[in-house]
Amino acid sequence: MTISIIDSASCMSRVLAADTDDRADLLRDMWAPMAGMYHFIPGGVDMATVHRQNFGFPPDSATEQVREGLEALVAADAWARVERALKDGVAALTAADPGATIPDLTVLLTLGDPANEHFIDEVRGLAAFGGISGYIALTVWPTSRVLDRLEAIAVHELHHNVRYSPGGVVWDPRTVTVGEHVVAEGLADVFASELYGDAGYTHFVRDDTRSDDHVLAKVAGGLGVTGMGDFAAWVLGDSSARLFGADPVGLPTGAGYAAGARFVRAYREATGASAAHGVRTPASDILRVALPRLGLTGGVAH
Structure with a gap:
Protein backbone atom coordinates (compact mmCIF):
# COMPACT_ATOMS: atom_id res chain seq x y z
CA MET A 1 0.00 0.00 0.00
CA VAL A 169 -17.38 -3.48 8.95
CA VAL A 170 -20.02 -2.18 6.54
CA TRP A 171 -21.35 1.28 7.39
CA ASP A 172 -24.87 1.28 5.95
CA PRO A 173 -26.40 4.73 6.53
CA ARG A 174 -29.85 3.13 6.63
CA THR A 175 -29.15 0.66 9.41
CA VAL A 176 -26.00 1.76 11.26
CA THR A 177 -26.48 2.36 14.97
CA VAL A 178 -25.14 4.73 17.56
CA GLY A 179 -23.52 1.62 19.06
CA GLU A 180 -21.35 1.12 15.99
CA HIS A 181 -20.24 4.75 15.95
CA VAL A 182 -19.50 4.80 19.69
CA VAL A 183 -17.54 1.55 19.57
CA ALA A 184 -15.60 2.75 16.53
CA GLU A 185 -14.54 5.92 18.36
CA GLY A 186 -13.59 3.89 21.40
CA LEU A 187 -11.54 1.45 19.35
CA ALA A 188 -9.75 4.28 17.53
CA ASP A 189 -8.91 6.10 20.77
CA VAL A 190 -7.73 2.97 22.54
CA PHE A 191 -5.69 1.98 19.47
CA ALA A 192 -4.01 5.39 19.52
CA SER A 193 -3.36 4.96 23.25
CA GLU A 194 -1.77 1.55 22.60
CA LEU A 195 0.74 3.36 20.40
CA TYR A 196 1.08 6.74 22.16
CA GLY A 197 -0.12 6.37 25.74
CA ASP A 198 -2.51 8.92 27.22
CA ALA A 199 -1.97 11.19 24.20
CA GLY A 200 -4.05 8.68 22.27
CA TYR A 201 -7.29 9.85 23.83
CA THR A 202 -9.18 12.56 21.97
CA HIS A 203 -8.42 15.79 23.79
CA PHE A 204 -11.76 17.55 23.46
CA VAL A 205 -13.25 15.01 25.88
CA ARG A 206 -13.01 16.35 29.43
CA ASP A 207 -11.52 14.18 32.15
CA ASP A 208 -14.72 14.28 34.18
CA THR A 209 -16.70 13.12 31.14
CA ARG A 210 -14.39 10.11 30.76
CA SER A 211 -15.13 8.93 34.29
CA ASP A 212 -18.78 9.97 34.58
CA ASP A 213 -20.96 6.89 35.12
CA HIS A 214 -24.08 8.89 34.32
CA VAL A 215 -22.67 9.75 30.90
CA LEU A 216 -21.74 6.10 30.37
CA ALA A 217 -25.25 4.92 31.26
CA LYS A 218 -26.89 7.61 29.13
CA VAL A 219 -24.86 6.61 26.06
CA ALA A 220 -25.58 2.94 26.73
CA GLY A 221 -29.29 3.75 26.58
CA GLY A 222 -28.91 5.11 23.06
CA LEU A 223 -26.78 2.39 21.49
CA GLY A 224 -29.65 1.02 19.43
CA VAL A 225 -30.61 4.38 17.91
CA THR A 226 -30.44 4.40 14.13
CA GLY A 227 -30.41 7.35 11.78
CA MET A 228 -27.21 9.29 11.25
CA GLY A 229 -28.97 12.59 11.87
CA ASP A 230 -29.02 11.73 15.57
CA PHE A 231 -25.42 10.61 15.84
CA ALA A 232 -23.94 14.03 16.57
CA ALA A 233 -25.82 14.26 19.86
CA TRP A 234 -24.96 10.76 21.07
CA VAL A 235 -21.32 10.75 20.00
CA LEU A 236 -20.13 14.37 19.88
CA GLY A 237 -22.59 15.80 22.41
CA ASP A 238 -25.25 18.48 22.64
CA SER A 239 -23.14 21.40 21.44
CA SER A 240 -22.35 19.68 18.15
CA ALA A 241 -25.93 18.48 17.82
CA ARG A 242 -27.19 22.06 17.98
CA LEU A 243 -24.57 23.18 15.46
CA PHE A 244 -25.66 20.49 12.99
CA GLY A 245 -29.38 21.02 13.53
CA ALA A 246 -30.02 17.86 15.56
CA ASP A 247 -31.87 17.54 18.86
CA PRO A 248 -29.69 17.48 22.01
CA VAL A 249 -30.02 14.44 24.27
CA GLY A 250 -28.32 15.76 27.40
CA LEU A 251 -24.69 14.77 26.82
CA PRO A 252 -21.43 16.72 27.09
CA THR A 253 -18.95 17.13 24.26
CA GLY A 254 -17.26 13.85 23.34
CA ALA A 255 -19.57 11.66 25.44
CA GLY A 256 -19.57 8.90 22.83
CA TYR A 257 -15.78 8.85 22.72
CA ALA A 258 -15.60 8.56 26.51
CA ALA A 259 -18.17 5.77 26.66
CA GLY A 260 -16.70 3.99 23.67
CA ALA A 261 -13.25 3.88 25.24
CA ARG A 262 -14.71 2.39 28.42
CA PHE A 263 -16.59 -0.25 26.41
CA VAL A 264 -13.45 -1.17 24.48
CA ARG A 265 -11.24 -1.31 27.56
CA ALA A 266 -13.80 -3.55 29.31
CA TYR A 267 -13.82 -5.85 26.27
CA ARG A 268 -10.03 -5.88 26.16
CA GLU A 269 -9.82 -6.74 29.86
CA ALA A 270 -12.24 -9.62 29.37
CA THR A 271 -10.79 -11.07 26.16
CA GLY A 272 -7.20 -9.87 25.98
CA ALA A 273 -7.85 -8.55 22.45
CA SER A 274 -6.18 -5.24 21.67
CA ALA A 275 -7.92 -2.42 19.85
CA ALA A 276 -5.65 -3.19 16.90
CA HIS A 277 -6.88 -6.77 16.90
CA GLY A 278 -10.46 -5.50 17.14
CA VAL A 279 -10.29 -3.34 14.03
CA ARG A 280 -12.86 -5.54 12.27
CA THR A 281 -14.70 -6.85 15.33
CA PRO A 282 -18.44 -6.16 15.16
CA ALA A 283 -19.69 -3.63 17.69
CA SER A 284 -22.28 -6.17 18.84
CA ASP A 285 -19.51 -8.56 19.94
CA ILE A 286 -17.73 -5.86 21.90
CA LEU A 287 -20.87 -4.56 23.57
CA ARG A 288 -22.14 -8.03 24.42
CA VAL A 289 -19.04 -8.53 26.54
CA ALA A 290 -18.52 -4.98 27.78
CA LEU A 291 -21.98 -3.97 28.94
CA PRO A 292 -22.41 -6.65 31.63
CA ARG A 293 -18.88 -6.06 32.90
CA LEU A 294 -19.75 -2.40 33.35
CA GLY A 295 -23.08 -3.21 35.00
CA LEU A 296 -25.07 -1.85 32.07
CA THR A 297 -27.75 -2.82 29.64
CA GLY A 298 -28.30 -1.16 26.29
CA GLY A 299 -29.36 -1.60 22.71
CA VAL A 300 -26.64 -3.78 21.18
CA ALA A 301 -25.49 -2.73 17.72
CA HIS A 302 -25.55 -5.20 14.84
Whole structure:
Protein backbone atom coordinates (compact mmCIF):
# COMPACT_ATOMS: atom_id res chain seq x y z
CA MET A 1 0.00 0.00 0.00
CA THR A 2 1.04 3.60 -0.48
CA ILE A 3 0.53 6.68 1.67
CA SER A 4 0.19 9.89 -0.33
CA ILE A 5 0.46 12.99 1.84
CA ILE A 6 -0.80 16.03 -0.04
CA ASP A 7 1.67 18.92 0.02
CA SER A 8 -0.92 21.16 1.60
CA ALA A 9 1.75 23.39 3.14
CA SER A 10 2.60 24.64 -0.34
CA CYS A 11 -1.08 24.72 -1.28
CA MET A 12 -2.00 26.84 1.73
CA SER A 13 0.92 29.17 1.05
CA ARG A 14 -0.42 29.73 -2.46
CA VAL A 15 -3.90 30.41 -1.12
CA LEU A 16 -2.62 32.98 1.36
CA ALA A 17 -0.48 34.72 -1.27
CA ALA A 18 -3.19 34.87 -3.94
CA ASP A 19 -5.68 37.59 -4.71
CA THR A 20 -8.83 37.10 -2.67
CA ASP A 21 -10.92 36.26 -5.74
CA ASP A 22 -8.58 33.37 -6.63
CA ARG A 23 -8.43 31.70 -3.24
CA ALA A 24 -11.54 29.53 -3.46
CA ASP A 25 -10.27 27.90 -6.66
CA LEU A 26 -6.89 27.27 -5.03
CA LEU A 27 -8.67 25.59 -2.12
CA ARG A 28 -10.50 23.42 -4.63
CA ASP A 29 -7.13 22.47 -6.11
CA MET A 30 -5.80 21.53 -2.67
CA TRP A 31 -8.80 19.32 -1.94
CA ALA A 32 -9.04 17.84 -5.46
CA PRO A 33 -7.11 14.63 -4.62
CA MET A 34 -9.74 13.96 -1.93
CA ALA A 35 -12.68 14.07 -4.35
CA GLY A 36 -12.93 10.28 -4.32
CA MET A 37 -14.33 10.51 -0.79
CA TYR A 38 -17.57 11.56 -2.43
CA HIS A 39 -17.75 8.93 -5.16
CA PHE A 40 -21.24 8.01 -3.97
CA ILE A 41 -22.65 11.49 -4.74
CA PRO A 42 -23.75 11.85 -8.39
CA GLY A 43 -21.80 14.64 -10.02
CA GLY A 44 -19.48 15.01 -7.03
CA VAL A 45 -19.35 18.00 -4.70
CA ASP A 46 -17.78 21.45 -4.59
CA MET A 47 -14.53 20.88 -2.71
CA ALA A 48 -14.43 24.51 -1.50
CA THR A 49 -17.71 23.75 0.25
CA VAL A 50 -16.20 20.58 1.69
CA HIS A 51 -13.32 22.66 3.04
CA ARG A 52 -15.76 24.98 4.79
CA GLN A 53 -17.88 22.12 6.14
CA ASN A 54 -14.74 20.61 7.66
CA PHE A 55 -14.10 23.84 9.60
CA GLY A 56 -11.39 24.79 7.10
CA PHE A 57 -9.79 28.21 7.33
CA PRO A 58 -11.66 31.00 5.55
CA PRO A 59 -10.13 32.12 2.25
CA ASP A 60 -11.02 35.77 2.74
CA SER A 61 -10.34 36.57 6.43
CA ALA A 62 -8.05 35.82 9.39
CA THR A 63 -5.19 35.66 6.90
CA GLU A 64 -2.46 36.65 9.33
CA GLN A 65 -3.62 34.12 11.94
CA VAL A 66 -3.75 31.39 9.31
CA ARG A 67 -0.26 32.31 8.11
CA GLU A 68 1.01 31.99 11.70
CA GLY A 69 -0.79 28.66 12.03
CA LEU A 70 0.87 27.39 8.88
CA GLU A 71 4.27 28.43 10.19
CA ALA A 72 3.57 26.50 13.40
CA LEU A 73 2.65 23.34 11.48
CA VAL A 74 5.76 23.61 9.32
CA ALA A 75 7.98 24.19 12.35
CA ALA A 76 6.47 21.12 14.00
CA ASP A 77 7.35 18.95 10.96
CA ALA A 78 3.68 18.02 10.93
CA TRP A 79 3.46 16.33 7.53
CA ALA A 80 6.42 14.03 8.09
CA ARG A 81 5.17 13.14 11.56
CA VAL A 82 1.74 12.23 10.23
CA GLU A 83 3.29 10.03 7.56
CA ARG A 84 5.55 8.23 10.05
CA ALA A 85 2.63 7.70 12.42
CA LEU A 86 0.47 6.22 9.68
CA LYS A 87 3.26 3.81 8.71
CA ASP A 88 3.59 2.75 12.35
CA GLY A 89 -0.17 2.38 12.63
CA VAL A 90 -0.35 0.26 9.49
CA ALA A 91 2.39 -1.99 10.87
CA ALA A 92 0.50 -2.41 14.16
CA LEU A 93 -2.81 -3.20 12.46
CA THR A 94 -1.23 -5.61 9.99
CA ALA A 95 0.54 -7.48 12.78
CA ALA A 96 -2.66 -7.72 14.83
CA ASP A 97 -5.00 -8.63 11.97
CA PRO A 98 -3.14 -9.84 8.86
CA GLY A 99 -6.44 -10.26 7.02
CA ALA A 100 -7.47 -6.62 7.31
CA THR A 101 -7.55 -4.56 4.14
CA ILE A 102 -5.06 -1.69 4.28
CA PRO A 103 -6.02 0.65 1.45
CA ASP A 104 -3.78 3.07 -0.37
CA LEU A 105 -4.20 6.31 1.53
CA THR A 106 -4.54 9.91 0.39
CA VAL A 107 -4.08 12.24 3.35
CA LEU A 108 -4.85 15.94 3.65
CA LEU A 109 -3.66 17.99 6.62
CA THR A 110 -5.10 21.50 6.63
CA LEU A 111 -5.70 24.38 8.98
CA GLY A 112 -9.06 25.09 10.50
CA ASP A 113 -10.84 28.38 11.10
CA PRO A 114 -9.30 30.23 14.06
CA ALA A 115 -12.41 32.42 14.33
CA ASN A 116 -14.89 29.54 14.63
CA GLU A 117 -15.79 29.31 18.31
CA HIS A 118 -17.10 25.78 18.14
CA PHE A 119 -13.99 24.53 16.36
CA ILE A 120 -11.58 26.33 18.68
CA ASP A 121 -13.37 26.22 22.05
CA GLU A 122 -15.60 23.16 21.91
CA VAL A 123 -13.64 20.62 19.86
CA ARG A 124 -10.28 22.20 20.70
CA GLY A 125 -8.97 22.74 17.21
CA LEU A 126 -9.65 19.25 15.84
CA ALA A 127 -12.00 18.07 13.10
CA ALA A 128 -10.81 14.90 11.40
CA PHE A 129 -12.45 12.28 9.21
CA GLY A 130 -11.20 8.87 8.14
CA GLY A 131 -14.37 6.87 7.69
CA ILE A 132 -14.21 6.41 3.90
CA SER A 133 -11.69 3.84 2.72
CA GLY A 134 -8.58 5.38 1.23
CA TYR A 135 -8.95 8.95 2.47
CA ILE A 136 -8.03 10.77 5.68
CA ALA A 137 -8.74 14.48 6.22
CA LEU A 138 -7.17 16.19 9.23
CA THR A 139 -8.32 19.74 9.97
CA VAL A 140 -6.49 21.22 12.94
CA TRP A 141 -5.51 24.38 14.71
CA PRO A 142 -1.93 24.03 15.99
CA THR A 143 -2.36 24.54 19.70
CA SER A 144 0.33 22.91 21.81
CA ARG A 145 -2.08 20.08 22.65
CA VAL A 146 -2.92 19.41 19.02
CA LEU A 147 0.76 19.48 18.03
CA ASP A 148 1.58 17.06 20.85
CA ARG A 149 -1.13 14.70 19.56
CA LEU A 150 -0.56 14.78 15.80
CA GLU A 151 0.53 11.14 15.63
CA ALA A 152 -2.37 9.97 17.77
CA ILE A 153 -4.86 11.99 15.71
CA ALA A 154 -3.56 10.38 12.52
CA VAL A 155 -3.70 6.78 13.72
CA HIS A 156 -7.16 7.30 15.24
CA GLU A 157 -8.41 8.08 11.74
CA LEU A 158 -6.37 5.23 10.28
CA HIS A 159 -8.20 2.77 12.53
CA HIS A 160 -11.53 4.05 11.21
CA ASN A 161 -10.26 3.79 7.65
CA VAL A 162 -9.26 0.16 7.96
CA ARG A 163 -12.43 -0.72 9.87
CA TYR A 164 -14.57 0.56 7.01
CA SER A 165 -12.46 -0.78 4.16
CA PRO A 166 -13.52 -3.82 2.11
CA GLY A 167 -13.61 -6.92 4.26
CA GLY A 168 -14.24 -4.88 7.39
CA VAL A 169 -17.38 -3.48 8.95
CA VAL A 170 -20.02 -2.18 6.54
CA TRP A 171 -21.35 1.28 7.39
CA ASP A 172 -24.87 1.28 5.95
CA PRO A 173 -26.40 4.73 6.53
CA ARG A 174 -29.85 3.13 6.63
CA THR A 175 -29.15 0.66 9.41
CA VAL A 176 -26.00 1.76 11.26
CA THR A 177 -26.48 2.36 14.97
CA VAL A 178 -25.14 4.73 17.56
CA GLY A 179 -23.52 1.62 19.06
CA GLU A 180 -21.35 1.12 15.99
CA HIS A 181 -20.24 4.75 15.95
CA VAL A 182 -19.50 4.80 19.69
CA VAL A 183 -17.54 1.55 19.57
CA ALA A 184 -15.60 2.75 16.53
CA GLU A 185 -14.54 5.92 18.36
CA GLY A 186 -13.59 3.89 21.40
CA LEU A 187 -11.54 1.45 19.35
CA ALA A 188 -9.75 4.28 17.53
CA ASP A 189 -8.91 6.10 20.77
CA VAL A 190 -7.73 2.97 22.54
CA PHE A 191 -5.69 1.98 19.47
CA ALA A 192 -4.01 5.39 19.52
CA SER A 193 -3.36 4.96 23.25
CA GLU A 194 -1.77 1.55 22.60
CA LEU A 195 0.74 3.36 20.40
CA TYR A 196 1.08 6.74 22.16
CA GLY A 197 -0.12 6.37 25.74
CA ASP A 198 -2.51 8.92 27.22
CA ALA A 199 -1.97 11.19 24.20
CA GLY A 200 -4.05 8.68 22.27
CA TYR A 201 -7.29 9.85 23.83
CA THR A 202 -9.18 12.56 21.97
CA HIS A 203 -8.42 15.79 23.79
CA PHE A 204 -11.76 17.55 23.46
CA VAL A 205 -13.25 15.01 25.88
CA ARG A 206 -13.01 16.35 29.43
CA ASP A 207 -11.52 14.18 32.15
CA ASP A 208 -14.72 14.28 34.18
CA THR A 209 -16.70 13.12 31.14
CA ARG A 210 -14.39 10.11 30.76
CA SER A 211 -15.13 8.93 34.29
CA ASP A 212 -18.78 9.97 34.58
CA ASP A 213 -20.96 6.89 35.12
CA HIS A 214 -24.08 8.89 34.32
CA VAL A 215 -22.67 9.75 30.90
CA LEU A 216 -21.74 6.10 30.37
CA ALA A 217 -25.25 4.92 31.26
CA LYS A 218 -26.89 7.61 29.13
CA VAL A 219 -24.86 6.61 26.06
CA ALA A 220 -25.58 2.94 26.73
CA GLY A 221 -29.29 3.75 26.58
CA GLY A 222 -28.91 5.11 23.06
CA LEU A 223 -26.78 2.39 21.49
CA GLY A 224 -29.65 1.02 19.43
CA VAL A 225 -30.61 4.38 17.91
CA THR A 226 -30.44 4.40 14.13
CA GLY A 227 -30.41 7.35 11.78
CA MET A 228 -27.21 9.29 11.25
CA GLY A 229 -28.97 12.59 11.87
CA ASP A 230 -29.02 11.73 15.57
CA PHE A 231 -25.42 10.61 15.84
CA ALA A 232 -23.94 14.03 16.57
CA ALA A 233 -25.82 14.26 19.86
CA TRP A 234 -24.96 10.76 21.07
CA VAL A 235 -21.32 10.75 20.00
CA LEU A 236 -20.13 14.37 19.88
CA GLY A 237 -22.59 15.80 22.41
CA ASP A 238 -25.25 18.48 22.64
CA SER A 239 -23.14 21.40 21.44
CA SER A 240 -22.35 19.68 18.15
CA ALA A 241 -25.93 18.48 17.82
CA ARG A 242 -27.19 22.06 17.98
CA LEU A 243 -24.57 23.18 15.46
CA PHE A 244 -25.66 20.49 12.99
CA GLY A 245 -29.38 21.02 13.53
CA ALA A 246 -30.02 17.86 15.56
CA ASP A 247 -31.87 17.54 18.86
CA PRO A 248 -29.69 17.48 22.01
CA VAL A 249 -30.02 14.44 24.27
CA GLY A 250 -28.32 15.76 27.40
CA LEU A 251 -24.69 14.77 26.82
CA PRO A 252 -21.43 16.72 27.09
CA THR A 253 -18.95 17.13 24.26
CA GLY A 254 -17.26 13.85 23.34
CA ALA A 255 -19.57 11.66 25.44
CA GLY A 256 -19.57 8.90 22.83
CA TYR A 257 -15.78 8.85 22.72
CA ALA A 258 -15.60 8.56 26.51
CA ALA A 259 -18.17 5.77 26.66
CA GLY A 260 -16.70 3.99 23.67
CA ALA A 261 -13.25 3.88 25.24
CA ARG A 262 -14.71 2.39 28.42
CA PHE A 263 -16.59 -0.25 26.41
CA VAL A 264 -13.45 -1.17 24.48
CA ARG A 265 -11.24 -1.31 27.56
CA ALA A 266 -13.80 -3.55 29.31
CA TYR A 267 -13.82 -5.85 26.27
CA ARG A 268 -10.03 -5.88 26.16
CA GLU A 269 -9.82 -6.74 29.86
CA ALA A 270 -12.24 -9.62 29.37
CA THR A 271 -10.79 -11.07 26.16
CA GLY A 272 -7.20 -9.87 25.98
CA ALA A 273 -7.85 -8.55 22.45
CA SER A 274 -6.18 -5.24 21.67
CA ALA A 275 -7.92 -2.42 19.85
CA ALA A 276 -5.65 -3.19 16.90
CA HIS A 277 -6.88 -6.77 16.90
CA GLY A 278 -10.46 -5.50 17.14
CA VAL A 279 -10.29 -3.34 14.03
CA ARG A 280 -12.86 -5.54 12.27
CA THR A 281 -14.70 -6.85 15.33
CA PRO A 282 -18.44 -6.16 15.16
CA ALA A 283 -19.69 -3.63 17.69
CA SER A 284 -22.28 -6.17 18.84
CA ASP A 285 -19.51 -8.56 19.94
CA ILE A 286 -17.73 -5.86 21.90
CA LEU A 287 -20.87 -4.56 23.57
CA ARG A 288 -22.14 -8.03 24.42
CA VAL A 289 -19.04 -8.53 26.54
CA ALA A 290 -18.52 -4.98 27.78
CA LEU A 291 -21.98 -3.97 28.94
CA PRO A 292 -22.41 -6.65 31.63
CA ARG A 293 -18.88 -6.06 32.90
CA LEU A 294 -19.75 -2.40 33.35
CA GLY A 295 -23.08 -3.21 35.00
CA LEU A 296 -25.07 -1.85 32.07
CA THR A 297 -27.75 -2.82 29.64
CA GLY A 298 -28.30 -1.16 26.29
CA GLY A 299 -29.36 -1.60 22.71
CA VAL A 300 -26.64 -3.78 21.18
CA ALA A 301 -25.49 -2.73 17.72
CA HIS A 302 -25.55 -5.20 14.84
